[in-house]
Structures are given as C-alpha cells and as structure tokens.
Amino acid sequence: MVLVAGSYERFIWGFSLKTLKPTSSQNPSGADDGGDGDGDGGGCILKPLFSYPSHTSSIKCVAVSGPVAVSGGADDAVKIYDLSSCSEIGSLTDQGGAVTAVAFYTPPAISFPRNLVTGSDGGVVSIYDADPFVHLKSVRRVHRRGAGVGDLTVHPSGRLALTVGRGDSSLAMVNLVRGRRSFVCRLDREASVVRYSAGGGDLFFMAAEERISVHNSEDAREVAELVAEKKVLCVAPALNNVLITGGEGRDVTAWDITSGKVAYSIKEAHSARVKGLVVLGGGNSGEASGGPHLLASAATDGVIRVWDARVVSGEKPPPHLTEAKTKSRLTCLAGSSIKFEKWCFCSMFWVIHSDTLSLSLSTGDLQLEPEPISLSSWQ
Numbered sequence: 001m002v003l004v005a006g007s008y009e010r011f012i013w014g015f016s017l018k019t020l021k022p023t024s025s026q027n028p029s030g031a032d033d034g035g036d037g038d039g040d041g042g043g044c045i046l047k048p049l050f051s052y053p054s055h056t057s058s059i060k061c062v063a064v065s066g067p068v069a070v071s072g073g074a075d076d077a078v079k080i081y082d083l084s085s086c087s088e089i090g091s092l093t094d095q096g097g098a099v100t101a102v103a104f105y106t107p108p109a110i111s112f113p114r115n116l117v118t119g120s121d122g123g124v125v126s127i128y129d130a131d132p133f134v135h136l137k138s139v140r141r142v143h144r145r146g147a148g149v150g151d152l153t154v155h156p157s158g159r160l161a162l163t164v165g166r167g168d169s170s171l172a173m174v175n176l177v178r179g180r181r182s183f184v185c186r187l188d189r190e191a192s193v194v195r196y197s198a199g200g201g202d203l204f205f206m207a208a209e210e211r212i213s214v215h216n217s218e219d220a221r222e223v224a225e226l227v228a229e230k231k232v233l234c235v236a237p238a239l240n241n242v243l244i245t246g247g248e249g250r251d252v253t254a255w256d257i258t259s260g261k262v263a264y265s266i267k268e269a270h271s272a273r274v275k276g277l278v279v280l281g282g283g284n285s286g287e288a289s290g291g292p293h294l295l296a297s298a299a300t301d302g303v304i305r306v307w308d309a310r311v312v313s314g315e316k317p318p319p320h321l322t323e324a325k326t327k328s329r330l331t332c333l334a335g336s337s338i339k340f341e342k343w344c345f346c347s348m349f350w351v352i353h354s355d356t357l358s359l360s361l362s363t364g365d366l367q368l369e370p371e372p373i374s375l376s377s378w379q
Contacts (some may be wrong), residue, residue, distance in 0.1 A: 001085055003046070006071050016046070017046055018047050042350030046323070050086045057073050060099060066078065068104075077095065097122030103152055125149060164192070165280075170184050207235055211225060234277050242254055252269040253265045268313060270297065270301055278296040
C-alpha cells in the first residue's frame with residue numbers, strides 16, 4: 001500500500017504502508033498499548049519512500065494508480081512518478097493554468113491506469129493516454145465566463161468526467177470518448193469537491209461548504225443531503241454506501257448514504273484542517289478488494305495518520321495505527337492498495353509542448369532527450 005501527499009512548500013511525499021507482525025506488547029487492535037501511534041510498535045508503519053521539491057510552486061492535487069503517481073501544481077505542470085523506483089519520470093505542461101485536479105481511469109481488470117484527466121484554473125480539461133503519457137485532447141472553456149476547474153472525477157467506466165467550476169457555481173460533464181463538453185448546469189451553491197461513488201459509480205457527491213449533496217448518476221437527481229458541522233474539504237467514497245468526509249472541523253466522519261446519518265466519527269483526528277482522505281482496501285474501482293479496512297488522513301499540520309475503521313466506536317477516539325510527521329503544510333493525499341510488481345526499468349514517455357512532440361527515454365541514470373519533432377512534418 002502506497003500513500004502520496006503534496007504540500008504547500010512544493011514537496012511531494014511518498015510512503016509505503018507496511019504491516020507488522022503483532023507482538024505481546026500490542027493490543028488486539030494493532031495499536032500500541034500507550035496509544036502514541038508513532039509507528040514503532042503498532043500494527044503497521046509508514047515507511048518513507050521519497051520526499052523532494054518536485055514543483056516550483058505549491059502542489060494542489062495528487063493521484064495514484066498502481067505503480068504510477070502524478071501531482072499537479074500552481075506552476076502549471078503535472079509531474080509523473082514511478083513508485084516502483086521512487087523516481088520522477090516526466091512532466092506534462094501546457095495545462096492552461098494552475099493544475100487544480102488530476103484523476104486516473106483504471107479498468108477493474110488491470111492494475112495500471114489507462115487514462116489521465118487533468119483540470120486547471122484556466123478552465124481546461126486535458127485527456128492523456130497513460131501508457132505512454134500521450135496527449136489526446138484538451139477541452140477548453142469547460143465552464144462559463146472563463147471559470148476554472150475546481151475539481152473533477154472520472155466515472156468508473158472511463159467514458160465521462162464531472163467537473164465543478166471555480167467562480168461560476170456550475171457542474172459540467174465532459175465526454176472523454178469524444179473529447180468535448182456534453183453539458184453544463186448552474187448550481188445553487190458553488191461546490192468545491194465532486195466524486196463518484198465506489199464500485200459502479202451509480203451515485204456522485206458534491207461538497208459545498210458544510211453540505212454534501214448525493215445525486216443519481218443517471219439523471220443527476222438529488223437523492224440525499226448530508227450536513228456536516230463545518231466546511232467539508234475532502235471526501236473519500238467507500239463500499240457499502242459509505243462516504244468518508246473531513247474538513248475544517250478536524251474530524252473524520254463516515255456517513256451512511258442510505259439513511260443520511262453518521263455511521264461513526266473520529267473526533268479530533270488531527271489538530272488542524274483535514275485536507276486529504278484515502279480508503280485503503282476495497283475502496284475505489286480497480287483496487288484490490290477484501291483487504292483490511294484502513295483509512296488514511298492528512299492535515300495541514302503536516303501529519304498523516306492511518307486508522308482501522310473496524311475498531312472505531314462512538315465513545316472515544318480510537319488510537320491511530322501509525323502516523324508520519326512531514327513538518328509541511330499538506331494540501332492533498334492519494335493512495336493505492338494495489339500490490340504491483342516492479343515497473344519496467346526502461347520507461348518511455350511522450351511530452352507534448354504546443355505544436356512540438358518530444359520523446360524522452362529514461363534508462364537508469366541515463367537520460368536521452370532527442371530534439372523535438374514538429375507535428376507539422378507528420379501531416
């Protein structure tokens with residue numbers, strides 16, 4: 001299991017979640033008897049993989065699928081990472097503005113992503129083939145009046161994506177097969193987060209301030225509304241009609257979508273705003289099912305914590321299984337529970353810059369960068 005976090009200080013952080021064998025000094029929940037959660041003797045530990053300033057400005061979003069991770073920053077660039085070798089293998093530019101959202105499409109039968117979709121402050125949604133990273137289409141002016149893309153989510157079928165606008169309070173649908181916007185509609189409140197439900201994507205969620213609206217994916221009809229105590233900043237869909245939320249309240253809350261009530265809540269999960277949530281084990285489409293029901297959270301205090309949802313009770317906050325202190329202002333969190341083999345040692349990727357196409361071949365410590373090829377010469 002891998003966790004990747006981005007920070008305001010331009011740093012990208014990678015951790016591997018390792019399960020430890022229980023000892024006599026541990027309680028059955030896997031946490032230390034002392035409950036300090038420093039990861040030295042708990043049921044699992046976050047092992048650092050890498051950390052370095054990958055962007056020239058703050059990191060706004062991250063996504064992970066199998067052995068690949070990407071991050072989007074305020075420097076108008078998307079960075080690509082090979083998690084098996086813990087190295088950066090390329091970048092995607094010409095995003096039309098600061099990158100505010102990134103999402104992979106991974107078919108359920110494979111552990112490697114097929115497509116990458118990005119959204120920017122300039123209102124551009126870019127579609128890429130993920131093997132290799134070839135630019136397929138840019139859909140411009142997705143939202144009205146030049147509004148930027150606040151967030152996006154890809155349907156488990158990989159055929160369409162939903163985006164919420166930043167500044168125009170709108171919801172847009174992008175046809176990923178044809179590479180164009182299907183429709184756009186105005187919302188009562190500006191949403192900051194949009195996500196499809198885990199599994200088949202029969203529902204989608206939009207978070208606007210402290211309210212989370214639940215909609216049917218077929219006709220966009222609102223079927224439920226969840227009201228949190230404070231502003232919701234991040235959500236993580238889980239199986240069995242459960243939605244995990246976090247935000248200004250510093251709590252991590254699990255909602256039963258069917259009843260619209262709180263299933264359980266981890267009070268004071270962090271000492272600052274919760275900015276990222278990841279469900280590990282049977283969470284998102286394409287990920288391994290049947291694994292332990294682990295939940296990871298990241299906050300602006302720089303701490304990443306892992307929880308076991310099976311031991312959460314309403315009486316008192318459960319001890320976290322492990323934590324990692326980055327001493328950074330974390331802005332986003334992504335992860336994957338897929339067990340992957342070491343990726344190809346020789347990784348090839350295409351990087352598109354306006355009207356030129358450049359091929360970069362990375363083999364170990366050797367990097368070959370031929371002269372850019374003009375696309376006009378292919379016509």
